[in-house]
Amino acid sequence: METQGGAGQDGSIGDWATCAADPGYRAAVLDLLGALAYGELSAFERLADDAKLAPGLADKAALARMASAEFQHYQLLHDRLAEIGADPTEAMTPFVEPLESFHRVTRPSDWLEGLVKAYVGDSIATDFYREVAVRLDDDTRELVLRVMDDTGHAQFAVDKVRQAIEQDPRVGGRLALWGRRLMGEALSQAQHVVAERDALSNLLVGGAEVRGFDLVEVGKMFNRITEAHTKRMSALGLSS
Amino acid sequence: METQGGAGQDGSIGDWATCAADPGYRAAVLDLLGALAYGELSAFERLADDAKLAPGLADKAALARMASAEFQHYQLLHDRLAEIGADPTEAMTPFVEPLESFHRVTRPSDWLEGLVKAYVGDSIATDFYREVAVRLDDDTRELVLRVMDDTGHAQFAVDKVRQAIEQDPRVGGRLALWGRRLMGEALSQAQHVVAERDALSNLLVGGAEVRGFDLVEVGKMFNRITEAHTKRMSALGLSS
Numbered sequence: 325m326e327t328q329g330g331a332g333q334d335g336s337i338g339d340w341a342t343c344a345a346d347p348g349y350r351a352a353v354l355d356l357l358g359a360l361a362y363g364e365l366s367a368f369e370r371l372a373d374d375a376k377l378a379p380g381l382a383d384k385a386a387l388a389r390m391a392s393a394e395f396q397h398y399q400l401l402h403d404r405l406a407e408i409g410a411d412p413t414e415a416m417t418p419f420v421e422p423l424e425s426f427h428r429v430t431r432p433s434d435w436l437e438g439l440v441k442a443y444v445g446d447s448i449a450t451d452f453y454r455e456v457a458v459r460l461d462d463d464t465r466e467l468v469l470r471v472m473d474d475t476g477h478a479q480f481a482v483d484k485v486r487q488a489i490e491q492d493p494r495v496g497g498r499l500a501l502w503g504r505r506l507m508g509e510a511l512s513q514a515q516h517v518v519a520e521r522d523a524l525s526n527l528l529v530g531g532a533e534v535r536g537f538d539l540v541e542v543g544k545m546f547n548r549i550t551e552a553h554t555k556r557m558s559a560l561g562l563s564s
Numbered sequence: 565m566e567t568q569g570g571a572g573q574d575g576s577i578g579d580w581a582t583c584a585a586d587p588g589y590r591a592a593v594l595d596l597l598g599a600l601a602y603g604e605l606s607a608f609e610r611l612a613d614d615a616k617l618a619p620g621l622a623d624k625a626a627l628a629r630m631a632s633a634e635f636q637h638y639q640l641l642h643d644r645l646a647e648i649g650a651d652p653t654e655a656m657t658p659f660v661e662p663l664e665s666f667h668r669v670t671r672p673s674d675w676l677e678g679l680v681k682a683y684v685g686d687s688i689a690t691d692f693y694r695e696v697a698v699r700l701d702d703d704t705r706e707l708v709l710r711v712m713d714d715t716g717h718a719q720f721a722v723d724k725v726r727q728a729i730e731q732d733p734r735v736g737g738r739l740a741l742w743g744r745r746l747m748g749e750a751l752s753q754a755q756h757v758v759a760e761r762d763a764l765s766n767l768l769v770g771g772a773e774v775r776g777f778d779l780v781e782v783g784k785m786f787n788r789i790t791e792a793h794t795k796r797m798s799a800l801g802l803s804s
Contacts (some may be wrong), residue, residue: 365621368628372612381605381653381660385642388608392635395628402625413621420621 342461352527353464356456357405358415359517359524360471361536363449364398365416366423367391367442374438378516383435383484390442390477397471404467414455418521422513430509440562443481444506446521451549459527482560489561500562507553511546518542573643580648590767592767596646596696598655599757600711603689604638605656605662607631607682614678623675623724627712630682630717637711638694644707658761662753670749676728680739680802684746687796691789699767722769729801740802747793750785758782 335378337343344350371391378384396426406455453472457465489496530544557563577583580781584590596692611631618624664778672678693712729736758765765782 329698362621365628367613368632369615372609372615375609375612381602381656384637385605388605388638391612392608392632395632398625398628416621526733553603 334479335458336462338457338461340461341398343461348523348526349461351523353460354408354410354415355418355521356460356527357401357410357467358412358417358469359419359462360453361398361401361405361412362416362419362423362472363374364394364401367394367445368398368426370427370438370445371442374432377432377435377438379435385441386480387438392481400467400471410543419473419517420518421461426509430506436485436495436499437502439481439484440503441506442477443485443560444503444553444556445510446477448507448510448549448553449513449521451552455545455548456528485562496561500557503553503557503562511550514546550558573653574700575698577699578701583701584648587721588766589701590595590762590764593700594645594648594650594655595658595761595764596700596767597641597650597704598652598657599659600693600708601638601641601645601652602656602659602663603642604634604641604711606667607634607685608638610667610678610685611682614672614675614682617672617675617678619675626720627678627682630720637713640707640711659757659803662757664747666753670746676725676739677733677742679721679724680743682717682748682799684743684793684796685750686717688747688789691792694770695785695788725729725800725802737799740797742799743793743802751790754786 340353344353368391371387371394375384375387375391378387402412405415430441432441450472453468457472459469460468485499489499518528523541528545580593584593591628611627611634615624615627615631618627642652645655670681673683690712693708697712700708725739729739744801758768768782768785
């Protein structure tokens with residue numbers, strides 16, 4: 325099995341066929357891809373919604389472009405789930421409620437809040453992908469890195485938010501509060517998911533080898549993501 | 565100029581470079597591409613909105629897929645406008661209000677109304693493209709035919725609406741009324757546009773050669789589109 329999957333080489337744990345022989349690993353990857361797929365579909369919906377708040381046609385089109393890019397990512401994840409014999413809808417279902425809860429309590433009240441949310445959401449997702457990518461088999465990692473590809477949120481949002489703060493520094497205070505709230509709510513929902521999805525949690529903290537749920541390791545991962553968030557907010561002129 | 569543009573051959577009126585030398589023709593094509601571009605951006609928004617009404621994740625994803633396809637069309641039209649030296653936002657602006665008025669008075673109250681609206685809107689747009697394509701220069705026609713490419717609305721909507729009528733025939737009566745209202749509002753907004761955009765109207769009724777606005781010809785075109793709509797509604801089990 326090691327030679328077939330190339331396990332160990334370059335820190336690789338092997339290819340999908342090799343790793344998926346372990347039912348726990350397979351379940352974890354189905355969870356991961358299901359969570360990512362629903363995350364992308366949900367991001368599509370929110371960005372399309374935010375497009376309505378755009379102050380002009382060019383901005384509206386920019387948001388619509390990002391929404392379409394998220395949908396293309398969704399499609400890749402969906403197709404991969406189908407390819408490995410999973411039901412995409414079933415794989416996504418456990419993550420609908422946590423994500424919708426997050427969106428319900430973090431509805432942007434204007435264009436700038438929408439941009440900050442898109443930026444923060446995208447950045448947290450990217451951090452999370454990076455954390456998890458190293459623990460994945462080669463095939464799944466390749467897919468995850470592909471959908472993590474920047475869809476252009478970051479620079480667009482950063483430019484617009486900076487402009488707005490320059491024009492009216494008070495905007496910065498309001499958006500800093502908003503960024504803090506987004507992070508708090510995201511962590512809260514993530515804790516729910518971690519508590520309920522054992523296979524996924526095991527994967528997050530130790531890869532296929534580690535058994536037993538390690539709350540301390542999960543906490544450390546959340547801390548790393550929070551730190552990265554704080555740095556980004558400061559760089560944006562928002563002290564979080 | 566005729567040999568350069570290949571005018572007359574296969575009913576062709578020449579290529580863009582040849583035809584655009586006429587400022588009236590150029591203005592008409594900018595109007596047409598602007599109207600189509602905003603139409604696609606607007607279709608993106610409505611489909612993304614309708615995705616929220618979907619009864620399940622697979623249906624939601626199907627609508628999101630269509631919305632993304634509309635956005636790709638928008639991008640083609642936007643890029644073409646920029647390529648021929650027009651400001652895409654300026655070209656779209658005259659059509660924002662008519663289209664938004666249409667959408668304001670035809671907000672679907674449920675998933676099936678949204679599907680019928682997507683189907684009717686797509687079909688009318690296709691009929692309209694077909695009417696106008698024969699009057700265009702080769703380059704513009706090629707683009708128009710490309711964005712007219714079916715985005716999958718038609719069959720998806722037809723299947724879902726048929727299923728719903730089979731399960732509850734009363735649904736058919738309600739949706740037939742809805743289809744009639746959609747067509748009435750679409751015609752009303754189209755009349756506004758025709759009355760206000762001379763260059764575009766000239767193009768619609770007679771190509772670059774015909775000067776002077778011909779209300780009778782516009783009326784005939786609307787009648788052909790209405791007839792096609794009526795036939796489609798009947799085929800769907802909805803007597804309009």
